[in-house]
Amino acid sequence: MTCAVYTALVIFGFLLGKETKVGNVGMAITQVMLLLRSVQYGMRNWTNLDNQMISxxxxxxxxxxxxxxxxxGNFPPEPWPSEGNIELQSVSMRYSPDNPMVLQNVSFKVRGGEKVGIVGRTGAGKTSLISTLFRLFDFNGTIAIDGVDIKSIPLKTLRSKISIVPQDPVLFLGTLRKNLDPFNKFTDLQIWNALEDVGLKEVVADLPLGLKYEISESGSNFSVGQKQLLCLVRTMLRKAKIVVLDEATANVDLKTDKVIQSAIRRRFRGCTVLTIAHRLSTIMDSDRILVMNNGRVREFDQARKFMEYSDGFPCNFVN
Structure with a gap:
């Protein structure tokens, strides 16, 4: 296109007897167009470089x-925890010295094997409460699991004894089996049984290579619901005495929600289960419901007791 324009201008200039002047104009236009192309190329490369520098x-x-x-430095005797009792005494926490308290003198007890639903508005302290259980941040007060102060035991020991199913499921590059059993502790039969419990056995069986199927980055070759179920399978295989569900059903449909709840009732019987939820239907079959408000415990009672509130409580404390 550029050469055609230049040629036309040269011919036009020759016919007018001014080929030198018009030819220079044509050359200038050609060079300007080439310059614009170079600028676009340079800007594109600069943008790519800027994106790579973020990494x-x-x-x-x-x-x-x-x-x-x-x-x-205290290693509790195995098996620990054997019952799954959790007790918080005057627990307070802030994310940094300049920030306000996100938990303020929180105290309550969870009996071993109990299913507890945790609700509250955004910023009420639900996730902060779970963060203290894993010792992700420093906190004041005491948290004891089966009578053992969690500050007295190594982080690796503590975190290996508690399983969590997060709101955003995480899958890594590698085979499906490696994602479900990173440390190669379980047999294929155990993995297939766990997959069957959440209704994924046929799905995985139809995949090329089955358990050896390669997972794409961030698990993009699975749906959000399937990724959440796979994370649940990972948790089921560990057989931890304490299980945390951090809004695990927030991004899935009602059908997948029911599958997850059914699997939890079957496979986590006898385990202490803490469920952070935004749907009341997810936690209404819990033994007790903990309502958080502004970093404090607003209410902690049996689920059926909340049905008696005429103002919809704790519905008005759910996002």
Whole structure:
């Protein structure tokens, strides 16, 4: 297109007897168009470089992160926890010295094997409560599991004894089996049985190579519901005495929600289950419901007791 325009201008200039002047104009236009093309190419490369540098910045930030303080030297006797009792005494927490308290003198007890639903508005302290259980942040007060202060035991020991199904399911590059059993502790039969419990056995059996099927980055070759069920299978295989469901059904449809709830009732019988939920239907079959408000315990009672509130409580404390 550029050459055609230049040629036309040259011919036009020749016919007018001014080929030198018009030829220079044509050359200028051609060079301007080439310059614009170069600028576009340079801007595109600069944008790509800027995006790639974000990855470099993240790596540098991770390399400069301070290592967690792990001063616990008490190794509780196995099997621990054997019952799954949880007791919080005057627990307070803030994310940094400059921020306000997100938990304020929280105290309650959860009996071993009890199913507890946790509700509250955004910022009420639901997720912060779970963060203290995993010791992700420093906190004041005491949290004991089966009578053992969690501050007195190593972080690796503590976190290996508690399973969590997060709101956003996480799958890694690698085979499906590696995702479900990262440390190769379980047999294929155990994995297939767990998949059958959540209704994924036929889905996985139809995949090329079955358990050896390669998962794409972030699990993009599975739906959100399937990824959540796979995370649940991972938790079921660990057979932890304490299980945390952090709004695990928030991004799935009602059918998948029912499958998850049914699997929890079957496979986590005898386990202590803490469920953060935004749907009341998810937690109404819990033994007790904990209502958080502004970092404090607003109410902690049997689920049937909440049916008696005329103002819809705790419905008005659910997002």
């Amino acid at each position: 470099v910045e993240r790596i540098l930030e991770y390399s400069e992160l301070k290592q967690e303080i792990d001063d616990g």
